[in-house]
Amino acid sequence: MGKDYKTKKFEIEYAKCVWGLLCSLSSVDQERNNISLFNVVEQINIPIEFFVQQKKENKNLVFPFSYEVVLCWRRTLDIGISNEEILADFKIKVVDPSGKILQEILSPLKFPKGIKRLRSRLVMQGMLASMAGDYAYHVEIKLPNQNDFEKVLEIPLEVREVSSPK
Numbered sequence: 001m002g003k004d005y006k007t008k009k010f011e012i013e014y015a016k017c018v019w020g021l022l023c024s025l026s027s028v029d030q031e032r033n034n035i036s037l038f039n040v041v042e043q044i045n046i047p048i049e050f051f052v053q054q055k056k057e058n059k060n061l062v063f064p065f066s067y068e069v070v071l072c073w074r075r076t077l078d079i080g081i082s083n084e085e086i087l088a089d090f091k092i093k094v095v096d097p098s099g100k101i102l103q104e105i106l107s108p109l110k111f112p113k114g115i116k117r118l119r120s121r122l123v124m125q126g127m128l129a130s131m132a133g134d135y136a137y138h139v140e141i142k143l144p145n146q147n148d149f150e151k152v153l154e155i156p157l158e159v160r161e162v163s164s165p166k
Contacts, residue, residue, distance in 0.1 A: 013076045014086045014143050015111060015118075017152040020071040022137070026121055035119060041067055043158040046129055051161060054130075060102060062126035069155070071120040071139060075111055086111035091140045091149050092122065097133030109141070132161035 024039035046063055054061045069092060087110055094103040111118055129135075135157040140149035 014082075014145075015073050015088060015109070015141070016076055017090075017139055017141065018072045018074045018117075020069065020137070020139055020153050020155050022067050022069055022155060022157060024067055026068050026070050028119075035070070037070060041157065043160060044127075045160045045162040046132070047164045048161050049164060050129070051131065060128045060130050063129045064125070065127045067124050067127075069120075069122040069124065069137060071153070073109065073111070073118045073120065075116050075118075083113050085113050087144060089142045089149075090120070091142075093138040093140070094128065095136045095138055096130045097135065098131070100130065102128040102130060129159050132159050134158055 021037070022041040023037045024041060026038065027036045028034070029036070044063075044065060050061065050063055071090075075086065087108070090107055090109050092103075092105045092107075093101050096102050105122065107120065107122065109118070109120065137155040137157065138151055139153040139155070140151050142149045
């Protein structure tokens with residue numbers, strides 16, 4: 001039995017997310033175009049009082065925590081084959097340990113002609129934290145030939161509840 005190739009829809013993947021992480025600060029060397037990442041964040045400690053106050057007010061509060069979401073994107077088609085500008089959108093969803101989406105950030109992604117790699121840096125001034133546990137930053141992309149966003153990466157973050165020093 002042969003496959004019916006006429007019914008199969010072939011989609012071209014224009015760009016892909018190679019890596020992503022959370023850090024307290026990043027800096028791009030203008031001369032060499034290299035990025036330095038400072039204090040990669042895998043865990044944050046939030047005082048128990050924050051969660052008590054949140055429960056008291058019966059709403060999610062923003063924990064003041066300055067950080068960046070840094071993503072590296074790569075053009076999948078060689079620029080010798082296709083050197084077109086690529087316009088897409090990407091979305092970051094902050095998901096709490098119970099699976100609830102606390103925040104959704106939509107941002108454009110623009111690959112200029114001749115550029116093979118692209119970095120996105122989103123500066124965040126705070127974080128919605130509903131409870132202690134394992135959070136995830138879901139990165140999704142919608143390319144020009146797609147109708148829906150597709151999940152391409154998940155960045156983990158552990159939130160720990162700590163007692164305040166007396």
